[in-house]
Amino acid sequence: MGKLNEKLTLLNGICPYFTMFPLDFPLNILKRRARKTDLVLDPFCGRGTTNFAARLVGLNSLGVDSSPVAAAITASKLVTATVDDILREAQLILTEYRANQIPTSEFWQWAYHPTVLDSLCRIREALLEDCSTAPRIALRGIVMGALHGPKQKTFPSYFSNQCPRTYAPKPAYALRYWLDRELLPEPMDVLAVIERRAKRYYGMTPVINGSVRLGDSRNEISLQPDHPENRFNWVITSPPYYGMRTYIPDQWLRNWFVGGSDTVNYTNQGQVVHASPKEFSDDLQQVWRNAARVCADDAKMVIRFGGITDRLVDPPVLIKSSLNESGWRIHAIRNAGTALEGKRQADSFLRKKTKPIIEYDVWATKQ
């Protein structure tokens, strides 16, 4: 990629998410193989990597995810907003809004300085009231990306006390960590953090947009294209890895920011079922069937799939069974190497040893 394109890709890093695949994975497929008018679908879009890749090559796409955090991150990668508009919106909210619901438990007192928490609550409530414009969707993505992370030596980049960036710490553990080390949350200029991030991520964005939907892909309606006469030509996706049930609880702080509870949310509503390999495979099969129904006759699907090594389940067997009678024919299954769960090795706040995940790429065509 040339220099200009490297700058364009920065927006993909606006907010971390779990088990995201590298941008190059969907980008290389679309750059090499897609036609100019192709439409792209990701029924498990996560932080919107496939949709952003489609945007970079000038293709329209639809992303669907049942996690409000994933849908909000993806939305922030598909809008076109200027730095000035984002800052004007943030300034307006911070001067004109008053927060009504400020969490008060000990965790929150230690997680954020009171003035920072007040600003975050103002922005949260204003965006919950209306997040329909491009600057507001961008602002939501920026604040989510800065909500928690490590303390920086130069100027602050994250609003929280010392935290991991990829997942939200559980309150009891985090409190112990901060108390043991006497780490107090610091005051900071919230607007300055937003400005630095707006300049980094929205200094330059491609014009093509794309859309995202908060929905359960097991329901046929969730995958309907925006225009009913359209058909998707590509499905590039990565379903939850078998045994990883923590997408919602591990993102509970960001989930709070998009309207969820200010305590850890352990429900897995809208998520595929991990109770047994059979139930998991049946759920995936339903999604593949729904995808086949909204795809063109010559559509292709590429699935990156993996499993945590200590589960007594063979990922290729599981994915093959999910594709059985799903409307898709498998062409190839390739070993894509290993990845570390949620890239946790990058965090200074490690709670457990990371486990390698063996990944496979499955190529299929519509039957």
Ligand SMILES: C[S@@+](CC[C@H](N)C(=O)[O-])C[C@H]1O[C@@H](n2cnc3c(N)ncnc32)[C@H](O)[C@@H]1O
């Ligand atoms: C492996 S992640 C996708 C990561 C994505 N490829 C990326 O780069 O960010 C799987 C996603 O599937 C979502 N998911 C799980 N069950 C779902 C369902 N029934 N409908 C839609 N999304 C679902 C999870 O919320 C999670 O974001």
